[in-house]
Amino acid sequence: MSVNVLPSRQAANAEMLPAQPRRTRRGSSFQARQSIAGALFVLPFLVIVILFLALPLGYALWLSLHSESLAFGSRFTGLDQYVHVFKDPEFRDGLWRVIRFGIVQIPIMLGLALVAALALDAIDSRIARLFRLIAFMPYAVPVVIGALMWGFLYSKTFGPFAGVGHLWGAGSLNFFGGHLLLISLGNVVTWAWTGYNMIVLYSALQGLPREMYEAAVVDGASPIQIAWHVKVPAIRQAISLAAIFTVIGTMQFFNEPAILARFAPDIDAGYTPNLYAYAQAFRFGSFNYSAATSFALGLTVFVLSYAYVFLTRRRAARA
């Protein structure tokens, strides 16, 4: 879709725009110039897309379809690597872990963000404004540093929380092992992203026309009824968009477990699919397998989220 297809399609375009029949030759050359100007505005972005999105994706696909071995060098092996990846117990464990994590963490986080956003939309006080600011602050903290801080706070030597277990005689809590580990990770993610999602949803709420629920106010509906029956349905699009971005982020889970792995020996190389892809490439040097792993993961995420967007858009358009 780059510039070399311009001339032929342009002619078609000029034909499709006969709205002003008295357009002279000058008119159509104006059209052509406009068309070139538009393409030029988009061109720099397009170059970056080709170099750093299309090309890497294509290369990863190529790598994933080939195997590297000492005896044969690089040779085409079709979908073998993918069969291997999806059968690989480590990959499957990681994928399943991330899915389980998302099923619990995403609804909690988005639920909190939605409730907070609705509260901020309904209450405009100094406390509410301060809350909005503080809840959003973790977004400006690098995930790595956020995870480090929580790592310190969880740890027995530095943190105040491990001793909480003494309150009910359980001894000091180990946040880095057993069932608590996923919860500890979930807390880091929730801390970091709730405020961001809250701001996104709050902005959507602020963009709603006030007339939309004035009638409900006159009818004596309570703020909670209005929030639930009028406001939430009105920002459904924003909610589902936030959900999609969260799902994409969760499936790529890397930073938080990579940092907490320094505290938690239970987090091994295959803890999440992305950690696994990284270890394959940089610890074991098998780039082809790594490419297949991250491509398999990326494809899963892409297909799921694209299908979701497509379906919700269609439904929204029909409604």
Add this chain to the structure above:
Amino acid sequence: MSVSTTSSVRPRTRLAHVIMGVGMLYFAVPLIWIVIASTKSQPDLLSSPALWFGHGFDLPANLKQLFREDDGVYGRWLINTAVYAGVSALGATALCSLAGYGLARFTFPGKRFLESALLGMIMVPGTALVLPTYLLLSHIHLVNTMWAVILPSLLSPFCTYLARVYVSESVPTELLEAARMDRAGELRIFLQVVVPMIRPVMVTVFLFTLVATWNNYFLPLVMLSESKLYPLTVGLTTWFNTAQQEAGTRLLFNLVTTGSLVAIVPLIIAFLMLQRFWRGGLSSGSLK
């Protein structure tokens, strides 16, 4: 909404305020901790209560040590981070505004296709691109240079999407036509008419790419192998590793905590100062 005048709402508002108070505490605890921790020396860090001050006030000493350790490599990391984030954010803002305007206000062949592909591009998981990009860049000997971090960070389909939505809502076509009547060039129209009108979304896009690059860990971790080129995120984690492996004998945990504090202060300040702008820009994108 001024519904709070009805008497039944008052206690609910108070309850909401109490819940917000608890929430604020939750979001603030790690930040409070890091501020307190960076006033402590290594022994204090281990012996004093986590959320209260230690025996001495060692923040100045920590800062001095922070910028001296390893021949002042921390200052290097700070500058690297600022350069990577600043250049990427400026570049991405320029690319996205241009492309957003081009898509919103022009017709050209392939535009429809590009617009529908944009949504797909947003869905491509970023980390899936990092490894193949690394391999491609290593063919042309660009890995382990600052370009390996900056160039991939210029890719921001979401920001282009945001800019496109904003332009189509806030830049009237009649105005552009009037400027064309005056025989203004397209680039001049963009710079003098469009840019002033879309400033809120440009600030938003700038801040968001700034944060994304400032906070990025995976990309520089993969691309860079030389300590002098590290950004703060990668640098601090290598320090943390050393501190932990050697149980705080050589490299000290107080450097990690103070270094973390210094790393997050600039962005928090930037966000507080530019609050009005980014909130305006965000609302436009989320509506669609």
